[in-house]
Amino acid sequence: MLSATSKNIVRATLPAVGAAVTDITSLFYRRMFAAHPELERDLFNRGNQKKGEQQKALAGAIAAFARLQLEADQARTDLILSRIANKHASLGIEPEQYGIVHTHLFEAIAEVLGDAATAEVVAAWNEVYWLMAETLIAMEAGLYASAGVAAGDVWRDVRVRERRHESADTVSFVFTSVDNDPLPGFSPGQYVSVAVRLPDGARQIRQYSLSSAPSHDDWRITVKSVSGGEVSNFLHRNIFEEDALTVSLPFGDLVLPDDDSPLLLASAGIGCTPMIGMLSHLAATEDRRQISVIHADRSPSDHAHRAELTELVERLPSAVMHRWYEDLGARRPSGGLRLGRADLDDLAVVPESHAYLCGPLPFMLGIRAALLEKDVPAENIHYEVFGPDSWTAAV
CATH class of the missing domain: 2.40.30.10 (Translation factors)
Structure with a gap:
């Protein structure tokens, strides 16, 4: 928890830092990679760096974490940090690397903010950083311990x-x-x-x-x-x-609940892969709960695991599948086969459902909004993002 003094300073400076955070993170990565070129070459995704996606994701995570220190929401904080910790564990991140990040991040903060980066402001944001870093280090230590390996040995x-x-x-x-x-x-x-x-x-x-x-x-x-x-x-x-x-080793927090709650699995494109894994498990265990399977793709020929998805749904007695394709070719819409983009307007959704989403961010945000309108609680909506996680800044 932030000290009262730091909390007041962060609240007062959050608008200015938030407005500059993309510039800060961009400069941070340039400085860090200049000092440690092996990190860009051997650890970070070079493609995401070139497109600026990693910078945006880091900026969103820092800003979201800072806001959550002012208006406490432990569940949301845990969700944000769990996703980061799992990603870090899958990369073999070790505690000492947080010190490297700190050095170059705060050099960037000082340069971008200039005279506004007073000793008091830097101290308050330093407290935010280490609160976030130490929480992540502890979470990652737990993930490594659960996997039975030393830190980074994945x-x-x-x-x-x-x-x-x-x-x-x-x-x-x-x-x-x-x-x-x-x-x-x-x-x-x-x-x-x-x-x-x-x-x-x-x-x-x-x-x-x-x-x-x-x-x-x-x-x-x-x-x-x-x-x-x-x-x-x-x-x-x-x-x-x-x-x-x-x-x-395997990591990730998009996992099925250990109960019999209704499920909604929604994917688009290659986002079908975690859903295929979940459905394979559900079919193998002869699960009988209510399951709605939603998938959107460009066309049936673009749909990876198309036949396997159909076979898995058929093995589940209470599962129903709905598919949308932007191009059906010579096929006509029928039953659960539809033309266009996925929507939930005419689908019945049990409010107690746990929903799992994977696909492009606009698709997931649209499905999330539709689920909220159908009274599915936000905490029951889970997601996976391939690449930098921009969800945090979008909801």
Whole structure:
């Protein structure tokens, strides 16, 4: 909890810092990468840095955390920090790296704010930073302990047992152990990080949802090839059966509740992958709860795991599927097959449902708004974002 003095200063300076926070984070990354080029080369997503997405996500997280120190909302604070902590754990972040961030972030704050960055202002925001950092360090320590590893020791080699096209631009890879030891377990909806060494020598890391039911025998991820995607295109062009890959242990907080509450699983595009993992688990355990499955895509041919999704829903006695495609080709809308963009206007949604969303941010925000209108509590709406998390600043 912030001290009373710091809280008053943060409240007074939040508008000015909030207006400058994007400039601050942009300068921060430039300074940090100049001093530690290995971080840009081997840890951070270079593509997101070039597009400015990581800077925006960091700015949103800092501003949101600061606001929550003024108007306490522990549940929202825990949600924001849980997502960051899981992402950090999947990257193998260690406590000492927070000191590096602090040095360059506060140099950027001083330069951008100029004379407004008085000793008192810097001290108050320093308190905000370390409150956030120390909370994250503790959460990450808990994640490492639960995984049975030392801080940062999350990486292991796996072997590609199978490679299969799921649509024209998506490929699934099934991983198995290289030493015949069981793979660590995971919860449906979690992800792993995949680290590859690119031709220019950079080690780039991306997260991919586990698109299969929990198993100690094998893991499966599904990778969509995207324009300019360094890692996705490398995997598509270079990784085949019997190849080895370096991956992290599973992390992520988009996991099913341990109860029998109704579920709504909404995805768009490659956002179907955590939902396929959840549905595989639900089908394997013969779950009988009410489940609504919503998916939106460009066309049936673009829909990765299209046939598998249908088969999984058919195995669940109380599941109903609704699909929207922007282009149906020669097909006509019928039953749960619709033309256009997904909406919930004519769908019955049980207010007690737990909703899980994954896909482009505009899609998820639209579904969230529709769910709130149907009296689903905000705390029952869960989401996964591929790449920098801009959700925090958007809701």
